[in-house]
Amino acid sequence: MIAIESEVFVEGIAGEEIFDFLLDPTDEDYQRWWPGTHLCLHALERGENHIGDVFFMDEYIGERRVRMTGVVEEVERGRRIVWRVGRRVSLPVRLTLEMKDRDGGVALRHTIRAGFDGVGRILDPLFRLYFSPQFAADMDEHARTEFPKLRDLLSGSPEARGASRPASIQNGRKKSGRQQEKGQASTSRRSSDFLRRESHKVRLNACRKSKSMNTEKAQRLTRRLEDGRGKRVVFLSHCILNENTRYPGGACRGCVKEIVEQCLDAEVGMVQMPCPEQRAWGGVTKRLLLALYGMKGTPMFRLRRILLPLIVAYTRLVYRRMARRTAKEIADYLDSGYTVIGVVGIDGSPSCGVGKTLDLERSFDSLASVDTASITAEKMNAIVRRNLIVGSGLFTDALEEELRKRRIKVPFLAHDLIGELEGEKSSVDLFAAGDHSATGTGPPSRGG
Ligand code: SF4
Numbered sequence: 412m413i414a415i416e417s418e419v420f421v422e423g424i425a426g427e428e429i430f431d432f433l434l435d436p437t438d439e440d441y442q443r444w445w446p447g448t449h450l451c452l453h454a455l456e457r458g459e460n461h462i463g464d465v466f467f468m469d470e471y472i473g474e475r476r477v478r479m480t481g482v483v484e485e486v487e488r489g490r491r492i493v494w495r496v497g498r499r500v501s502l503p504v505r506l507t508l509e510m511k512d513r514d515g516g517v518a519l520r521h522t523i524r525a526g527f528d529g530v531g532r533i534l535d536p537l538f539r540l541y542f543s544p545q546f547a548a549d550m551d552e553h554a555r556t557e558f559p560k561l562r563d564l565l566s567g568s569p570e571a572r573g574a575s576r577p578a579s580i581q582n583g584r585k586k587s588g589r590q591q592e593k594g595q596a597s598t599s600r601r602s603s604d605f606l607r608r609e610s611h612k613v614r615l616n617a618c619r620k621s622k623s624m625n626t627e628k629a630q631r632l633t634r635r636l637e638d639g640r641g642k643r644v645v646f647l648s649h650c651i652l653n654e655n656t657r658y659p660g661g662a663c664r665g666c667v668k669e670i671v672e673q674c675l676d677a678e679v680g681m682v683q684m685p686c687p688e689q690r691a692w693g694g695v696t697k698r699l700l701l702a703l704y705g706m707k708g709t710p711m712f713r714l715r716r717i718l719l720p721l722i723v724a725y726t727r728l729v730y731r732r733m734a735r736r737t738a739k740e741i742a743d744y745l746d747s748g749y750t751v752i753g754v755v756g757i758d759g760s761p762s763c764g765v766g767k768t769l770d771l772e773r774s775f776d777s778l779a780s781v782d783t784a785s786i787t788a789e790k791m792n793a794i795v796r797r798n799l800i801v802g803s804g805l806f807t808d809a810l811e812e813e814l815r816k817r818r819i820k821v822p823f824l825a826h827d828l829i830g831e832l833e834g835e836k837s838s839v840d841l842f843a844a845g846d847h848s849a850t851g852t853g854p855p856s857r858g859g
Contacts, residue, residue: 426510473549660788738813759828
């Protein structure tokens with residue numbers, strides 16, 4: 412179990428004011444609380460006396476953007492609120508805010524607890540990847556900064572720069588959420604929706620104008636500085652260029668020479684995508700994955716029906732972030748007028764498979780059953796062959812989804828891992844994609 416705790420004393424505010432604000436927020440008030448850092452906080456569903464209220468929150472903690480859905484599990488007015496993270500998939504992560512009124516202010520304790528008790532502690536390293544020491548330090552600073560700002564906002568103090576008092580407290584002390592909902596909520600929501608739309612339009616127009624000026628300048632300079640670049644790139648799974656990140660037993664050589672040679676011959680730029688398993692599973696040796704080997708018979712193995720969905724949910728979360736960055740990079744090439752010949756994945760990989768992936772449940776059981784004393788690369792690869800199924804890997808799924816959202820179409824090709832393990836040359840033909848490769852013509856054009 413991981414706990415990240417911050418304590419702060421805030422003068423000039425009472426626990427009930429914070430309590431009422433947090434359980435009846437609007438995006439507008441939340442943004443005024445800490446402009447640029449707080450992005451969204453609003454209720455998605457209401458429960459009984461706040462228990463079961465579902466909130467969506469979007470904010471920056473340090474450099475990291477945190478978006479989460481939280482369900483209220485416990486409330487004690489003016490004293491305590493506990494949110495559980497996750498709505499459909501409930502995660503073992505809880506956020507608790509405790510408030511104690513003292514002379515002239517309130518003492519706050521803000522705690523994030525993540526992970527399981529007992530044997531489930533074996534999963535702590537997974538949570539530590541997300542709740543890193545840097546995140547803990549950023550969270551502490553965030554909590555110490557935001558509550559004095561909330562006091563300023565609620566008291567209408569001038570320190571709340573440019574922030575007018577929340578609509579909900581303009582006429583005196585903030586009333587409880589339920590009372591407000593009956594009276595002013597619909598009117599204030601309509602007017603704040605209107606204001607939000609209007610300010611969004613203004614920002615959008617200003618942004619378009621400056622973007623088009625920058626684009627013209629960039630195009631002019633690029634024409635003047637014309638050089639020898641081929642303006643064609645291919646996005647390659649990390650281990651095509653560096654097999655050192657493959658699972659132990661799955662590397663055959665330094666890189667997939669046949670694909671690299673095609674790029675060299677055709678003067679195509681090779682963009683190496685991140686290795687998803689390296690990032691999510693504990694580095695080059697994927698030590699978190701290795702922890703599963705031979706675990707059959709342990710108490711953790713008996714929890715596998717709970718464990719596996721959790722592992723998959725965590726993996727999808729990390730992969731989604733990576734996929735977003737990769738899709739953004741592809742969009743950047745296209746917007747800059749380059750051709751993206753395609754994305755080359757690895758068939759047989761549970762992460763980067765395009766047409767073939769692994770059955771996760773069966774693979775989990777197979778890995779848990781290996782005899783760690785006698786396992787060899789050959790036996791490991793036999794497990795991979797046995798668990799092969801038709802379908803795409805988790806990272807490929809996430810990348811396709813991100814590209815779809817941006818309405819970008821690029822061909823996906825696959826290098827066959829199993830064939831390579833059997834000594835075959837890669838059959839990937841980068842240029843068979845021909846006309847299907849995505850070509851950008853500069854902003855705002857996109858493929859497909
Ligand atoms: S297939 Fe994907 S996850 Fe596996 S080693 Fe290669 S890049 Fe990494």
